[in-house]
Amino acid sequence: MPKSVIVVGTGNAALCAAIAALEKGAQVLLLEKADEALAGGNTKYTAGAMRFAYQGKEDLMPLLRDPEDPRLDVTDFGSYTVEKFSEDLLGFNDGRPLSAEQQSLVTTSGETMKWLATHDVTFEPIYSRQSFEKDGRHVFWGGLTLAARNEGVGLFDMELAAVRRLGGKVRFDSAVTGLLREGDRVTGVKVGEEEIRADAVILASGGFEASEDLRVRHMGPNWKAAKVRGTPHNTGDGLTLAIEAGAEAYGLYSSGHATPMDLHMADFGNLDLPPGERKNYRKICYFLGVMVNAEGNRFVDEGANFRNYTYAQYGAAILDQPGQFAWQVFDSKVFDLLYAEYRFDDAHFVEADTLEDLATQMTGVDGAGALATLQSYNAAVDETRPFDPTRLDGKGTLPSPCPNRIGPRRSTPRPSAPIR
Template sequence: MPKFVIVVGTGNAALCAAIAALETGADVLLLEKADAALAGGNTKYTAGAMRFAYDGASDLIPLLRDPEDARLPNTDFGSYTTEKFGQDLLGFNDGRALSDEQQVLVKTSGATMRWLASHDVKFEPIYSRQSFEKEGRHVFWGGLTLAAENEGVGLFDMELAAVERMGGTVRYDSAVTGLIMDGDAVVGVRVGDEEIRADAVILASGGFEANADMRVTHMGPNWEAAKVRGTPHNTGDGLVMARAAGAMDYGLFAGCHATPMDLHMAEFGGLHLPPGERKNYRKISYFLGVMLNAEGARFVDEGANFRNYTYAQYGAAILEQPGQFAWQVFDSKVFDLLYGEYRFHDAHFVEADTLEELVALMEGVDGSAALATLHAFNAAVDDSTPFDPTALDGKSAKGLTPPKSHWAQKIETGPFRAFPVTGGITFTYGGLKVNDAGSVMTEAGSPIPGLFACGELVGGVFFGGYPGGSGLTSGAVFGRRAGYGAAQG
């Protein structure tokens, strides 16, 4: 008889686990805490970008929904090797070597993308956010090139369609409230008073980012103020259940993906917005200006690297500032380069013709100190180096603490705009230890029979931050592995 596998959750990792298990002939039931409209975990809230290793355009074309796109002949995708992917992850490891989990992510990222494409999960180049036009060509930067068609909603829809084509079943409004144990083995789940027995259970229910108490416990008091970029349903349920079954904690529980967000957004992400607008509360063009805290001081190197190497950390940096907010300041030279989220109908900002007038409008900020900071920044800008947003241009503001290493232009041409921001948490890094089959491990180093995990619940994948687009890829990589492990184990 085919094995019966229960998957807890319906996000990207859960759906990839279901697809893999169905491939092996298993019967699969997905249990979703939310109703159908809010299903999909954090996946629907994302922009759908996925980072993976590739050698060149020939590796990308087979993954595209429209391989005849007229822009492709005039596009420079470059390459993104496994070595470069590993180096990028090391840059966020705070001195740690690549973990076993990171090595799996790097080495299998390309194969996992090809596997998704084989199930009609297709992608499109991220022309609007990851390329600049240069000498008549679209030049991609930062190693991130493709996103799911129709962003995170499209990724969810395509993966769910694959699950349903293959015979998988989804039950909504079915929050798993506990695991059924037979000795040390997991043999099913509880949904309220209902018991559902299974040969294997895959936990893919997300991290604890939507649980303020757990955030404070593991990450500190500043994190109570964090906006939750995604679903309100990722409240750490799978982590709690796995711990009760004997699982070990693993990874950096104080770490998370945290992005600068509009200070006045709602407490949680909004699925009421059209897919293309769900990312619009992000504010990640800070590299084109400066960020000032309540004391009127800069606190990060806004131009340390391409924004997809810094944005997942700078939300946390904002939450460390007085009042857990900051202002992003730009002059009119860069208005046309700001991402569309800055022109979103619900974007909050102030505008003035002079810097003196602008700082007076920046609520909660020491205006005199802010003005002094802006003048000092302008005086430190290197005017001899040309500005080039397609490269690490070396156009810096030196002699400051912190410096601005690239893309430093004087903030001198009015009108000026300032956008209030805070930290928005996307997902947490602490989770569970899993083995090569995706089985959840105990403190003693043995797998818990019948219990598997993937997605945000896998610890050890990210530490001090991550290069953008790695999260969805990680979910797919470890979801696929858990699905095969649960169905074949």
């Protein structure tokens, strides 16, 4: 008789777990807290992009939705080796060595992508966000190359379709409220008063970022102000149930994925927006300009690395600033490089023809301090080498590398706030 498996949640991790169990012949039931429209956890709010190790273009071709795309002939994907992936991940560990889980993530990342492709979960190059045109070719940068079409929603749709093709069942509006146990063994779950038995239970119900109380408890008082870009349903239910059942708390609860966002966005995500607009409250082109806080001071090295390696930390840096906000300032020379969200009809910004005028319009900012910061920045930038957005070029205000000079021409700051 086939084994029965309950998977709690319907995000990327839950759907992958369900596919793997179904491959082994199990009967799988997924239980989702949200209704069908909001199912998918935070996966639907992502870019649907996967970081994985690959040697070159030949490793990417089997993963592509459209391997006949004519742009492929003039595209330089480079490589992203296991060694480079490990080095990048180690840079986020605050001096700790890679854990066993991190090592497994890196070494099996490529084969995992190939496995997904066998279930018709395919991808396309992220031309709009991860490449620049140079000498007539598309040059990718930062190690992040492929994403699902229609971003996280597309990834969810493809994985859910794979689950259903394999015979998996999904129940929406079915929040798991308890675990059934016999001694030390979990034997099922409770959904309200209903008891559902299974041979195995997989808790893949996300984190606690939508719980203000848990954010403050685990991450500190600053995180009370963070807005949630994703689902309002990730309130730590699975973690709470597991710990109540005797599981050991594991991981770094005090860290998070915190992205600079428009200060005036809604408190939760925006799945009501059309495809392609769902990420328009995100403001991650800071590496093309300067961020200043309420005192008019820079507080991070905007060009310390490619945006891929810094954006998830710089939201937290904004939370640490006075008033928990910042302004992003851009010169007209980079307007054509800014992502579409900076031109979104709900984006909040001001414009001026001079830095002096600009400084007076930046609400909540010490204008004199901001003007002094920008003028000092401009005076310190080495302009002897051309700006090249496809590589770390070492240009900057000594001693911190910064990617471009903010000139006295038309400049546009955009307000940004952190989100988790």
